[in-house]
Each structure stands twice: as structure tokens, then as C-alpha cells.
Amino acid sequence: MKLAWRWGGQSTDVELWTGKVLFGREPPPTDDDSRAGGPGLTGVLNRALLDESAADQFPVLRFLDPFDVTVFNRRQVEELTPEIERLVRWATEADELAACEDLLRLARKCLADFKHDGFLVFIGD
Secondary structure, eight states, X not given: OOOOSOOOSSOXXXXXXXXXXXXXXXXXXXXXXXXXXXHHHHHHHHXXXXXXXXXXXXXXXGGXXXXXXXXXXXXXXXXXXXXXXXXXXXXXXXXXXXXXXXHHHHHHHHHHHOSSSEEEEEEOO
């Protein structure tokens, strides 16, 4: 599958939300424990998602919208987590590796802490 766009602009952020945040009943989290991303994540996503030979390695991540918000529910995060583990191998810079490890930590936290009502929210430019 060929992607016709370049991934995002300066930064891709990811936050771990509950349904209360998603539906506007609470503000988004501000603690670092519930956030990941940045320019390093954007760089590794660019490399991995735009490489045609890797398209089958990222069947869930390919649905990210680089210019909008993409929300994955807990069940989707179960499918997404192995892709994030593969994404780590695409990191070539220290900031990319750190961003991927933070994203993997958030995905695992979503799976461990929420039976329902946990969401990974990717915020593009």
C-alpha cells in the first residue's frame, strides 16, 4: 500500500485518555505519565509508515491521520501494541527511540489499567 502523504508536521503527540476526557467531562491529562510523542515520534513514523516494504508490518498504525486526531480504543490498542514494538526497531536517533519507548509504555498502561474506557489519542498537526 502506498501512502500519498508525508507524516505530520513538527510533532505528533499521544495521550492516554478515559471516556470522561473523550466525551468532555474532564480535561485532558497534563502529567508526563499520560503523554508521549514529539518530533522523535514524527520522525520514526515518517520512516516506517512511508516505506512501502513495511506496509504489512503496520496495519493499525497506517490509519493514523497526520493532520487530525486519531483515537484507538482499548481493544484496538491490543492490536496496536505489537506494531509499536516493531516501530521501536525503526528508530535511528535517540529522541526517536525515547518517543517509541514512551508510546509503548502508554499502550501497555492502557492495557494494564483499563478493562474498558481507556483510549490512546494521537494528535497530529
